[in-house]
Amino acid sequence: MTTELGMPTVLSGLAGVPHLGPDDAKQTRKDFTAGAEVRWCPGCGDYAILAAVQGFMPELGIKRENVVCVSGIGCSSRFPYYLDTYGLHSIHGRAPAIATGLVTARPDLNVWVVTGDGDALSIGGNHLIHALRRNVNLTILLFNNRIYGLTKGQYSPTSEPGKITKSTPVGSVDTPFNPISLALGAEATFVARTLDSDRKHLTSVLRQAVEHRGSALVEIYQNCPIFNDGAFDVLKDRDEAQARLIRLEHGEPIRFGVDGARGVVRAADGTLQVVDVASVSEEALLVHDAQNPNPATQFALSRLDEETLSHVPLGVFRKVSRPTYDDLVRAQVSGAQEANNGPATDDDLAALLAGRDTWTVAD
Amino acid sequence: MEDTAAVPADSSRQPNDSRIRQIDSVVIRFAGDSGDGMQLTGDRFTAETASMGNDLATLPNFPAEIRAPQGTLPGVSSFQLHFADHDVLTPGDAPDVLVAMNPAALKANLGDLPRGKTIIVNTDEFTKRNLAKVGYSASPVEDGALESWQVHPVPLTSLTVEALKEFGLSRKDSERSKNMFALGLLCWLYNRPTEGTERFLNTKFGRRPEILAANLAAFKAGWAFGETTEGFAVSYEIAPAPAPSGTYRNITGNTALAYGLVAAGHRSGLPIVLGSYPITPASDILHALSGMKKFGVTTIQAEDEISAIGAALGASYGGAIGVTTTSGPGLALKSETIGLAVSLELPLVIVDVQRGGPSTGLPTKTEQSDLLQAMYGRNGESPVPVIAPRSPADCFDAAIEAVRVATKYRTPVLLLSDGYLANGSEPWRLPAVADLPDLHVEFAQKQDEAFRPYDRDPQTLARPWAPPGVQGLEHRIGGIEKADGTGEISYDPDNHDKMVRLRQAKVDGVDVPPLEVDDPTGDAEVLVIGWGSTFGPIAAGARVARRNGIRVATAHLRHLNPFPANTGDVLRRYQRVLIPEMNLGQLALLLRAKYLVDARGYNQVRGLPFSSAEIATAITSLATEGGLELSSLEETH
Numbered sequence A: 001m002t003t004e005l006g007m008p009t010v011l012s013g014l015a016g017v018p019h020l021g022p023d024d025a026k027q028t029r030k031d032f033t034a035g036a037e038v039r040w041c042p043g044c045g046d047y048a049i050l051a052a053v054q055g056f057m058p059e060l061g062i063k064r065e066n067v068v069c070v071s072g073i074g075c076s077s078r079f080p081y082y083l084d085t086y087g088l089h090s091i092h093g094r095a096p097a098i099a100t101g102l103v104t105a106r107p108d109l110n111v112w113v114v115t116g117d118g119d120a121l122s123i124g125g126n127h128l129i130h131a132l133r134r135n136v137n138l139t140i141l142l143f144n145n146r147i148y149g150l151t152k153g154q155y156s157p158t159s160e161p162g163k164i165t166k167s168t169p170v171g172s173v174d175t176p177f178n179p180i181s182l183a184l185g186a187e188a189t190f191v192a193r194t195l196d197s198d199r200k201h202l203t204s205v206l207r208q209a210v211e212h213r214g215s216a217l218v219e220i221y222q223n224c225p226i227f228n229d230g231a232f233d234v235l236k237d238r239d240e241a242q243a244r245l246i247r248l249e250h251g252e253p254i255r256f257g258v259d260g261a262r263g264v265v266r267a268a269d270g271t272l273q274v275v276d277v278a279s280v281s282e283e284a285l286l287v288h289d290a291q292n293p294n295p296a297t298q299f300a301l302s303r304l305d306e307e308t309l310s311h312v313p314l315g316v317f318r319k320v321s322r323p324t325y326d327d328l329v330r331a332q333v334s335g336a337q338e339a340n341n342g343p344a345t346d347d348d349l350a351a352l353l354a355g356r357d358t359w360t361v362a363d
Numbered sequence B: 001m002e003d004t005a006a007v008p009a010d011s012s013r014q015p016n017d018s019r020i021r022q023i024d025s026v027v028i029r030f031a032g033d034s035g036d037g038m039q040l041t042g043d044r045f046t047a048e049t050a051s052m053g054n055d056l057a058t059l060p061n062f063p064a065e066i067r068a069p070q071g072t073l074p075g076v077s078s079f080q081l082h083f084a085d086h087d088v089l090t091p092g093d094a095p096d097v098l099v100a101m102n103p104a105a106l107k108a109n110l111g112d113l114p115r116g117k118t119i120i121v122n123t124d125e126f127t128k129r130n131l132a133k134v135g136y137s138a139s140p141v142e143d144g145a146l147e148s149w150q151v152h153p154v155p156l157t158s159l160t161v162e163a164l165k166e167f168g169l170s171r172k173d174s175e176r177s178k179n180m181f182a183l184g185l186l187c188w189l190y191n192r193p194t195e196g197t198e199r200f201l202n203t204k205f206g207r208r209p210e211i212l213a214a215n216l217a218a219f220k221a222g223w224a225f226g227e228t229t230e231g232f233a234v235s236y237e238i239a240p241a242p243a244p245s246g247t248y249r250n251i252t253g254n255t256a257l258a259y260g261l262v263a264a265g266h267r268s269g270l271p272i273v274l275g276s277y278p279i280t281p282a283s284d285i286l287h288a289l290s291g292m293k294k295f296g297v298t299t300i301q302a303e304d305e306i307s308a309i310g311a312a313l314g315a316s317y318g319g320a321i322g323v324t325t326t327s328g329p330g331l332a333l334k335s336e337t338i339g340l341a342v343s344l345e346l347p348l349v350i351v352d353v354q355r356g357g358p359s360t361g362l363p364t365k366t367e368q369s370d371l372l373q374a375m376y377g378r379n380g381e382s383p384v385p386v387i388a389p390r391s392p393a394d395c396f397d398a399a400i401e402a403v404r405v406a407t408k409y410r411t412p413v414l415l416l417s418d419g420y421l422a423n424g425s426e427p428w429r430l431p432a433v434a435d436l437p438d439l440h441v442e443f444a445q446k447q448d449e450a451f452r453p454y455d456r457d458p459q460t461l462a463r464p465w466a467p468p469g470v471q472g473l474e475h476r477i478g479g480i481e482k483a484d485g486t487g488e489i490s491y492d493p494d495n496h497d498k499m500v501r502l503r504q505a506k507v508d509g510v511d512v513p514p515l516e517v518d519d520p521t522g523d524a525e526v527l528v529i530g531w532g533s534t535f536g537p538i539a540a541g542a543r544v545a546r547r548n549g550i551r552v553a554t555a556h557l558r559h560l561n562p563f564p565a566n567t568g569d570v571l572r573r574y575q576r577v578l579i580p581e582m583n584l585g586q587l588a589l590l591l592r593a594k595y596l597v598d599a600r601g602y603n604q605v606r607g608l609p610f611s612s613a614e615i616a617t618a619i620t621s622l623a624t625e626g627g628l629e630l631s632s633l634e635e636t637h
């Protein structure tokens, strides 16, 4: 098993995963395309995400047989069948738990979790927040179509209040989760949002997520043309998008809109506000700090986004370094084995079984 | 430290000492407040007894509350030990000696103590206030209420405080050592060695010299008290029990089970990954395994039982031996994932240490009521091999067997222990590591043809185990029905019918040894058959019945799914079949349904193991019902 150090101090998410050698054939999108017939509805946003991932995977330069995609249940969770890697289509909501065991047992694998808004935030909410807080080395793609697709259109934990669906004929009364706020609240070390239709942005976020060592949560706004069509249309119309999308860049002042005319400042009461840049000095603009260990400002940014999608920050909210659960667990095991001068022997086992108090019965 | 008591360095006395009486077995129950350290006292006494070569069995019994109010009935904790110069099958039906550290302990346990037996009471705790707490208006030690028993009133607390007065401890701290005083006294009374306890205290309190000194002094003072007091005229000796030669230790079921898993990992060459969520009475397995890292054991304390089994299954998918440990309520949560493991056909060991149910039930008490949950508690046709250990030490072998079946057949396996096995203990003859089963596993190999993850071994019907990382074996599987062979998604009706039958056939075909019958006279007409921890009481009960002239055969089912192939033949060989269970007849239901035999249940769900006497009575009444056996009621041995 090769161990590659990414940056000098911070390990890459792919450290420990075997990379292609100079003699290995270059991988292409085709290598990552499985034979199974794709069964999503025509026009489903999942197609664009699949295409982006298949196109991006070869860039990683890692061995395809060391990639595993684990999913739960939902339209989105069919994803592994279409990727020609190892794949595990599990049960509803439990993919983060299963992936935690897999990653902990196998440091040489690059493990992805693909999940939906219902899968990750309803039935699997508990597993998601615990994977994030533990910082398991996983890339989690949360396909958020703000609806239950596979069960044919009930509202989900990200559906806007008042949503009319099959199960809420007079409107849902639930307050939704904001997945980014939730992940930041769980102190995930990498939190980002992107859009199914923006291939370039999606790819750039995925690249950063995979290279991050630890739990990387990527929320992908995904259109479900059948049960929640147009949920993100305002972010796809060129003019509307310009007025609403706030593209976050670490270390840059937060500006958006036509000619960067709008910006984000911290108001006197400490909250974040959207202003006309002209009305404030440029120095007053908030500089995005994705690396701040304190998630408070990143959280405040996630709250700019209202249900109406009036201001939608896109990009990497947070990227901080913290030891991963799986690395720490393995270090304890290997530390114990080193202290033992190697893995336990037959004699070690015999000593364990005997314990401290034994007696002998002679023939 | 100054020797405050006259304990001889070699504490065994001369065998011809007239003050020593030889007996063949005794049952002692230590009872006190949860804070009195009765479990530790029992454990130590057990260790000394084990090291003398007596056979033994123990039954700890403690409240679910960590510290119920002091001095109350719900706060009583007890530890029963049965030891003998012959083989011991149960912790004993009733104590011969009750050590009662306070009025609550006396009141809670007196009902179990046959008249004429011995009570040692700590009179210091029989204060007005403590008596009132349990509804005594006067002290039963003084008002004649205990006339029918042999009572030894001992002011244990004040004697302890007196023995420790030079240590400058507070009265409260001194009082804490009273359990060691009691232990010392009992060690004298039954001629137990003291070195082990001294060694134990040295390791336990080595870093706190004053506490160590106080405990040692209390222990020795208790011993000396027995030696010098008129009250105890004789002490007792119980000769070692004959046992096969070898090295022995005493072991509880939970420890044996954890060690079995470690040994299985070692013998397979694969890492063990345990996913677990704490629950009584299974948590000790998690505790034990979390200290086994040098054996390549990884433990993940998950956020809930679903996550715990998920992590274990994920690890199995990755080529490790995934294990999850729990009790009944946790098993309920794991059902869906067990179903996934059935469908994925991956090895997985699920340990259920059964406790009283339903719901939270009786967390610290034993029961066998999860058998049907283990067999059928999942959606769909979802067969899973089920194995149950029969005694604390057998948990070791049963755990190895569970791993063997799981890895050989690529299937989840349910291992059904229970609270009695978990905390009870018995002597265990240490196996030689080289004699343990070879559990070597072959993973799928790189190949030229397209990989078919659901091709089966014609012998075992197991599919290949193909952890990620091998070029050319990339494949995708899940809980959706898979096409036979290719493993691709399939909704084809005939394929589903075939796959359901294949999974069933695979489990039905697990190689289990034939059912053995113990029928000393060879002409019994009654068969008693059981499973799990009722093994001891059934064997002991049959022994009693046989002594009374009843011809009875016994059999024990270690494998509950599949049953041994000869089970039906065995059942049909007997006119009457009795199935004692600590549930309302779950094995009986399975055997009656599968073999169409008129087996009768003998059922009890009191959170306690059966006594041998009640089993003997049940055997006798079934054997003599309608005149059967009446002719043969003469002594057989």
Ligand SMILES: Cc1ncc(C[n+]2csc(CCOP(=O)(O)OP(=O)(O)O)c2C)c(N)n1
Binding pocket: A073, A074, A075, A076, A077, A092, A115, A116, A117, A118, A119, A120, A143, A145, A147, A148, A149, A150, A151, A156
């Ligand atoms: C235990 C369990 N409960 C319920 C279901 C039914 N179910 C399947 S997918 C799903 C919701 C999926 O929604 P989401 O995660 O948003 O995925 P999408 O289909 O929208 O991609 C539900 C309720 C199930 N498969 N398993």
Ligand code: SF4
Binding pocket: A039, A040, A041, A043, A044, A045, A046, A075, A076, A145, A149, A150, A223, A224, A225, A226, A227
């Ligand atoms: S129902 Fe919606 S989410 Fe599901 S496949 Fe169809 S379009 Fe996509």
Ligand SMILES: [Mg+2]
Binding pocket: A074, A116, A117, A118, A143, A144, A145, A146, A147, A148, A149, A156
């Ligand atoms: Mg959805």
